[in-house]
Amino acid sequence: MATTGNITWDGRLEDFKGSDTTQYVRTAVDLARTCGACPSELTPGGPVSLVVEIMQSTAPDGSEFLTFTDFVCHRWCSDPAVVVRQTPWEPHEMSPIAVRAVFTQKSSAGRTRAVPVLAYTLDQVLSFRENGSEMISALVSLLLSRGFQLAMSADYSAILQQAQPTATNCTCTLTPAGLLRFSSAGEVLYREQLNPQDADDAEWITAATAAGRILIISGDYLNITDTSLDLRTAARRGTLVIGTVPFNDSAQKSA
Structure with a gap:
């Protein structure tokens, strides 16, 4: 586990985000308004955990595609985590x-x-x-x-x-x-x-x-x-x- 300010996150995230990890973590928290595990609002500066879901697939040309979805939670609601799921390649449909x-x-x-x-x-x-x-x-x-x-x-x-x-x-x-x-x-x-x-x-x-x-x-x-x-x-x-x-x-x- 790693900590940045009031944010606890899974150190495995660095394997995917590299030097951009800290900025990614801070951005996720800056944009979050409610807890990803309960419906309550997040308190600015309060202790939070970051949960990241990563969908990983490989295109026919060998390019690796990753879709990141993050959830910012009260620390008492969830531990930090990185969840990686391998999925078959298909064109991504996003809203x-x-x-x-x-x-x-x-x-x-x-x-x-x-x-x-x-x-x-x-x-x-x-x-x-x-x-x-x-x-x-x-x-x-x-x-x-x-x-x-x-x-x-x-x-x-x-x-x-x-x-x-x-x-x-x-x-x-x-x-x-x-x-x-x-x-x-x-x-x-x-x-x-x-x-x-x-x-x-x-x-x-x-x-x-x-x-x-x-x-x-x-x-x-x-x-x-x-x-x-x-x-x-x-x-x-x-x-x-x-x-x-x-x-x-x-x-x-x-x-």
Whole structure:
């Protein structure tokens, strides 16, 4: 067993996370709100244990894929543990967690423009490594290969200044039925059913249609709820990626 501050964790975790272990442990606790073993809330700074479940599989090309799911528990509710399960290789299906928003940006001339934003992450962290190399985030690696950039700051103003267009094969479309799709190279990375009659959805659609582009914010360790977006942990861990993609509202074109 190992201890970092108020956190007790299984030392075997270092076999999988290497030099990133301490940061991973702290991040898991920073993001946790309730005990993974009981429904009670966690007290900031209180003694906790970290339980990590690792699903391990090997792709046909020999790449090793690991899916990490962590549970932060009161120390009296659970001992720290690492549980590894070997699973047959299959493409991973994970659920996205997302929020849409409209940011505002003021130009040097004092004009204000609306910037439609889609922020999304996955409900689990999927990592892979090749030939015994360091673990690499699958989501971050994919987006970087499609022209996204790493963002070193969680400050919205800095992100708006830094964000650049991604590869030409990245696009965001809205069908006449209200289905929003973010795609790259023909692969749908995110989809969501919108309701144009809903005030919040209508505001976002209007801003996206007027701008013709949307800002995508993604990566691992984004803390997303229905009403908030916290990028600080992702920026600190170097897993925050940003980019702008064209927005195509086919409902407007067919009207």
